[in-house]
Amino acid sequence: MTTMELKEKILRLKKEKEAIILAHYYVDKEIQEVADYIGDSFYLSKIAKECKENTIVFCGVNFMAESAKILSPEKKILIPVNNAFCPMAQMVSEDDVLYMKEKYPDAKVVCYVNSTAEVKAVSDVCCTSSNAINIVNNLDSNRIIFVPDRNLGSYVSEQVKDKEVILWDGFCCVHDDVDKDILDKLIVSNSKNKEDIAILVHPECKKVIRDKATFIGSTAQIIEFASKSHYDKYIIVTEIGIKHKLTEKCPDKEFIFMPFMHCFTMKKITLENLYECLDKDNYQVELDEEVIKNAYRSLEDMHKFGEKVK
Numbered sequence: 001m002t003t004m005e006l007k008e009k010i011l012r013l014k015k016e017k018e019a020i021i022l023a024h025y026y027v028d029k030e031i032q033e034v035a036d037y038i039g040d041s042f043y044l045s046k047i048a049k050e051c052k053e054n055t056i057v058f059c060g061v062n063f064m065a066e067s068a069k070i071l072s073p074e075k076k077i078l079i080p081v082n083n084a085f086c087p088m089a090q091m092v093s094e095d096d097v098l099y100m101k102e103k104y105p106d107a108k109v110v111c112y113v114n115s116t117a118e119v120k121a122v123s124d125v126c127c128t129s130s131n132a133i134n135i136v137n138n139l140d141s142n143r144i145i146f147v148p149d150r151n152l153g154s155y156v157s158e159q160v161k162d163k164e165v166i167l168w169d170g171f172c173c174v175h176d177d178v179d180k181d182i183l184d185k186l187i188v189s190n191s192k193n194k195e196d197i198a199i200l201v202h203p204e205c206k207k208v209i210r211d212k213a214t215f216i217g218s219t220a221q222i223i224e225f226a227s228k229s230h231y232d233k234y235i236i237v238t239e240i241g242i243k244h245k246l247t248e249k250c251p252d253k254e255f256i257f258m259p260f261m262h263c264f265t266m267k268k269i270t271l272e273n274l275y276e277c278l279d280k281d282n283y284q285v286e287l288d289e290e291v292i293k294n295a296y297r298s299l300e301d302m303h304k305f306g307e308k309v310k
Contacts, residue, residue, distance in 0.1 A: 003271065006271045006272070006275060007033065007034050007271065009275055010034050010271065010275050013279060014034075014057075019053060019055035019056070019078075019278065020036050020047075020051050020057070021034060021035045021057045021059060022035060022036065022038075022039075022056060022059065023035035023038050023059040023060065024040070024041070024061075024241070024266065025039065025040060025219045025220075025239070025241050025244075025245055026219075026239040026240075026263050026266040027059050027060065027241055027267070027269045028241065028267060028270070029243075029244040030270075031270075031271065031274060032241075032245070034274070038245060039220060040128065040129070040130060040218050040219045041067070041113045041114070041128045041129075042113070042131055042218070042302075042306065044058075044068075045064075045067050045068070045128075045299065045302075045303075046303065048067070048068035048072055048075075048077075049071040049072060053075075054074075054075050055076045055078065056068050056072070056077050057079075057080070057274070057278060058077060058079050059079075059274065060266065060269070061089070062079065062084050062089070063113065063114055063115060063117075064113075065077050065078075065079040065285045066116070066117045066285060066287060067113060067117075067120075067299060069285045069286075070117060070287065070292050070296050071296065071299055071300075073287075073289075073292050073296075076284060077285040078278075078281060078282070078283065078285070079277070079283050080268075080269050080270070080273040080274045080277040081268045081269060081273055082282075082283040086114050086265060087265070088148055088171060088172050088173070089114050089115050089116055089119075091148045091168075091169075091170035091171070092119055092147045092148035093116075093118070094116075094118040094122050096168070097111070097119055097122045097123060097145075098122055100145045100166070100168070101145070104143060104145055104166060106143055107141060108124040108125070108139050108140075108143070108145070109122070109124045109125075109145045109147065110124065110125055110127050110132070110139070110147075111123035111124075111125070111127070111147050111148075111298060112126070112128070112129075112147065112148060112149050112152060113126050113128045114148070114172070117287050117291050117292070118291055118295075119147065120294075120295035120298045120299065121298070122294070123298045124139070124301070125139065125305060126298045126299050126301070126302040127302055127306065128218065128302070128306070129152055129217070129218040129219075131302065131305075132152060132155075132156050132203075133156055133159045133160060134306050135302065135306050136160045136163060136165070137160055138305045139305065141163075142162070142163050142164060143164045144163055144164065144165045144166065145168070146166065146167055146168065147168040148169075148170025148171075149170050149171060150167045150168065150170060150171055151171055151172070151175065151176060151204050151206055151207070152204055153165055153167040154167060155203040158207075172204040174204075174239055175202055175204035175205045175237075175238065175239075175261075176204070176206060177260070178205050178206070178209045178261070179260075180209060182258065182259065183199075183237065183258065184212075186256055186258070187199065190235065191233065196233065197234070198214040198225075198229060198231040198233070198235070199212050199214045199215075199235045200213065200214065200216075200217070200234055200235070200236055200238075201213035202216070202217070202218070202219070202222070202238035202239075203216050203217070205237060209237060214231075219238060219239075219242050222236065222242065222246075223246055223249060226249075232254065233254045233255075233256060234253065235256045235257075236255055236257050236258065239261050239266070240261050240262055243255065
């Protein structure tokens, strides 16, 4: 079966089952091409909550599909592979959060959306990389426990100087491994002066990389910056899957991508297993009702606090 035939079968099945396909920027181009909506975690969580379809196929990692189930427990949430576990989400547990809450009883727990449903359920509020600063700013606590990403947490701490941010020691394998020397070489080899090139960096990167940035933001914010700014060239320091949407929105701009920035968990989603997912209703996301109830509160507050600027 050709790629085109497989895409046609997927679209036909999607229509028959009245399903909607959501895809994160980091999945392969072929998956994005059959998706109804493409975006970052915050955008896709809003779509999952607001869409009229009762069947949602989530092309992303497990925690994203779990978040869709939490926000819409009455809907059928499918994910094409059942082992698309984000390594960072596995770096903090429910017990870890409870321990930190006991150690710092006056602190509020801000949980990055890249976490399990159980961790969300015992946190005060979730955040994404696009709204973490707003959320920490708007919480009525001067002490924040931030889990699991130490890099995003340290970036938030730099921007919200009047609050103490206590960091957990988690990280994104893709962004944490960015090599400063390679980035420096890319900058030197692609720019005549600092004014003709922009370095766009995801906040999951280490501070030494963020310090090189022209702009720091989520995947969606990086795309928006690139589409609205005037630079000749852009060095993109985030996962390579963003290339499809960047080149689609900015066909006349030159993008240089950092090597080795591949999320292999995201790449587990293929046209073949997406078709199987629609054809056989696998794999369906199931969560404990109590976990859903408690995690819903933290995700709902994410939307409330994340869009409010102090």
